[in-house]
């Protein structure tokens with residue numbers, strides 16, 4: 001295949017990570033040339049997994065590793081069940097009836113029939129396509145990449161899913177604290193962002209103005225914003241309550257920008273439930289517009305990500321990369337990214353969120369200083385080449401019988 005000049009290459013990251021890191025990546029990938037890899041998940045857009053895969057697959061191909069990305073298809077009731085599973089893995093109850101299992105298993109069986117997987121490596125993302133492994137004779141190692149915070153997982157559901165999980169050759173979780181009692185080896189990869197994407201690249205003031213005008217977002221007062229899928233675990237209501245208190249002390253505009261992923265049937269309901277809260281200074285937008293995400297994360301005085309559970313929270317890294325201070329829920333991956341009081345604030349209640357909103361809006365120097373440190377920490381840890389390298393190490397450590405050797 002010819003090289004496309006417009007696509008981002010590993011080399012483009014040199015300016016951020018230096019030539020040695022790039023050289024290391026070439027070396028690590030040299031043994032993996034022409035490997036054929038496939039990723040499977042359940043949505044092309046909306047949510048962190050799609051965000052990661054769209055950029056990551058291009059970089060793998062740049063390194064000579066033939067990497068593809070496929071999506072499973074399912075009926076609305078399938079996605080309603082898998083969303084319930086997602087919620088239960090984050091701690092909700094679930095009525096795991098035989099009917100639910102039957103739909104889940106048969107839709108995945110159909111997908112397995114449609115997808116002919118004879119790749120050297122198969123990477124399955126999250127619980128939706130997990131049982132696909134049942135239906136193939138493996139030609140290479142299969143990895144299950146779970147992006148969810150499973151520390152409070154529902155036990156009954158976990159026991160049911162475990163029959164599939166333990167058929168995999170490796171499990172990748174986001175943080176070590178998500179580790180489970182499994183026969184399968186577990187690895188821990190923290191995700192990362194693509195600094196060149198429309199969502200993260202530099203924008204001029206004019207480009208930002210244009211996005212704000214297009215969506216009729218007022219620019220006259222400091223902006224506090226949360227950019228997130230409409231999902232109750234992201235606690236948009238808590239953000240609105242915190243903002244209502246904060247604005248008694250500081251004038252500001254709140255923007256909640258969200259989208260709805262195709263594999264998330266609850267999204268619209270959550271969005272609609274918030275609409276009554278709209279007013280002149282509380283703007284709630286459901287849009288799929290990456291440049292708008294960029295403009296808001298860049299221009300906001302404060303970004304909030306008040307999640308109650310969060311596997312990682314790419315939105316946090318995205319805002320930090322733009323030098324914007326983030327107030328994040330003290331959970332999961334957010335607390336790995338934010339060092340409280342240094343490069344952002346961690347909060348555990350609406351009251352704390354209000355307090356930090358007021359403090360940051362009042363103190364421009366603090367915002368600038370936190371933003372500067374935030375950007376630095378993303379540069380050091382959370383750019384996509386770091387994530388890519390972990391996969392290269394994993395691929396390089398699979399032995400001929402698909403077990404992992406020399407990785408740990």
Ligand code: UDP
Nearest residue numbers: 047048051227228229257258259313314315
């Ligand atoms: N996102 C977006 N538009 C929106 C809201 C979110 O493009 O209106 C993106 C966001 O920028 C991020 C991803 O969706 O890249 C969300 O990933 P995250 O890890 O924060 O959460 P998830 O949705 O996977 O739970």
